[in-house]
Amino acid sequence: MKEFIQTLKNIWNLKELREKILYTLGMILVYRFASYISLPAINMAQVGSLLEQYQHNGGSKQGAGLLGLLSSFTGGAFSRASIMALGIMPYISASIIVQLMGMAVPYLQKLQKDGESGRNTLNQITRWLTIAVCLVQAPFYLGTITSVFIPYAQFQSAYYVEPTSFMFWFPSVVILVAGSLFAMWLGEKITDKGIGNGISILIMVGILAGFPGAFIQEVSTQTGKGGAGAIMILIEVLLWILVILLAVVLSVAVRKIPIQYVSRAHARGGGNRMSQGARQWIPLKVNAAGVMPIIFAQALMFVPGLLTKLDETNTFLAGFKNVFSWQYNMLFAILIVIFSFFYTAITIPVNQIADDLKRNGGLIPKVRPGKETSDYLDDILSKITLPGAIFLSIFAILPALVRGSIVQTDGFALFFGGTSLLIMVGVVLDTVQQINTYLLNHHYDGLMQSKLSRTPNK
CATH class of the missing domain: 1.10.3370.10 (SecY subunit domain)
Structure with missing residues (x-):
């Protein structure tokens, strides 16, 4: 503290x-x-x-x-x-x-x-x-x-x-x-x-x-007639904190790909020899697409709801107008998985990464530069994107899972995962990172100035 x-x-x-x-x-x-x-x-x-x-x-x-x-x-x-x-x-x-x-x-x-x-x-x-x-x-x-x-x-x-x-x-x-x-x-x-x-x-x-009003309404429902009481409110808050922590883990989780940079040094006789350089990492995020797959899927999920106007007696189509129905959430989860792969593919150019590594003398241990490196990165990215997309879809449909079984009001249920929670977590992490960058730059400048002030004049 x-x-x-x-x-x-x-x-x-x-x-x-x-x-x-x-x-x-x-x-x-x-x-x-x-x-x-x-x-x-x-x-x-x-x-x-x-x-x-x-x-x-x-x-x-x-x-x-x-x-x-x-x-x-x-x-x-x-x-x-x-x-x-x-x-x-x-x-x-x-x-x-x-x-x-x-x-x-x-x-x-x-x-x-x-x-x-x-x-x-x-x-x-x-x-x-x-x-x-x-x-x-x-x-x-x-x-x-x-x-x-x-x-x-x-x-x-x-x-x-x-x-x-x-x-x-x-x-x-x-x-x-x-x-x-x-x-x-x-x-x-x-x-x-x-x-x-x-x-x-x-x-x-x-x-x-909308959070204070949603929370107050949930407290009123749980502590009112027919509610589970104050102990259920405590359980909901603890569960909500746990969901936030898991969302943070999903946002920052990365797979580090080791990179070995080599440098050329002149040997005796004018020849060249390769010497080992610094080891670095390529951090591939488990959820590289962030919240964008949910936003894409959310935009399309309004289309099935509009189709109910064609046949208002169809109970299956009517379910797409309710964000807590199984029809809505099943299609929502499938679209999120699809868009996760799609958005990751267009935002992480593995071919360009492989070319940049080759140009700068970098290589992945036991992997040849060029196309083999590109294929290797694409394979790793596909393997980590699948669990990331599945977890992202679970977070997206979590409000429907807790609605009724744990949370009693629609407004508070929307804060258990979904687009709302992931956007909040992402924005907070990004803002905190920028604040930390300013603080680190401030301390770095101050350290350099103190060293300069102690340097004797020649």
Whole structure:
């Protein structure tokens, strides 16, 4: 505890790091404040009570889980009909599209290799594509809240303007697009002037915003009539901590491939001989794809739910609208395993790694440089990706496994694994690593300055 307090003091004493953290916190406050501003045409007070009625409606339980999942990524802005209802997710969708297109479009492939200028152009393309995604998602969102959650025919008091009119749709679409672009701008500013990855931090903040309410609701359910009591709350908290620790292990687990670098030294007579150099490692992550397979799979999982409109009497298809059903989670787990291999294959170029090793005089012991090294790395990567993908899929469907058997409420169950927990763990680890880097650089600079100050003048 004493070392932790000392670390906090070191962070505060380092001016640059302190300013970055305060700047990040300021941007987060702006984002959270904006998420409580409702669309001008909607009565915010009425929307809150109506959505609560909808979520507790016995005939709408299948859609409630899906609504809770969507709302969790925006910190509740989705369910509050906020100007930030779309959140940062359109930017994430645009980034995924650009990344996938980079595999097939030569122009994008060239930009990926052009260094800083290429990245800037790709960022600009992603921003324009974000606007296009928003223009598609905003009308769908407005259509959903006006036809399902707060239909005008039953709840006219929830609207200041009739939702079928041009004066409702045009300003609302413009405001939703602007809100998503504002969230994107906040994320980029955090990345540039703050600490950590701004986009990921905004997603994590949105997820964490719903945690206190979900936990309080779970406590109320367990300690109320028919609940298991306070001892069950303690068991849930201990289990949740264990799941977090396992998620951390999955995020940092690596397979180290030993690399031996050789150097050339001139022997007598002008010849060359090989001498051993430094031994290093290639760290291949067990979960190299991170949370991206879950995000890809999550994006596709909304498609089966839309198919229920073709046949609303089909109970099998209806299960895909419920994030806790066995149909939903079985398909979800299969897609995660598939996307884990797919994303790992496109993000870890084993051929390029093998070529770089050969060019720099590096080799894997007992493996020939070149194609044999590439095949060896590909074989190792395939072997460690399979268990990583399986564990990732288990984490993703864990909320459905604990819902009902251990956890009694939907909101708190979503924090037991799934996209929410893995995003939080990944963002926290990345942010802590950046803070540690600043601290190490600070101590290193101070050590060099003290040595220089003790060096006598010649």
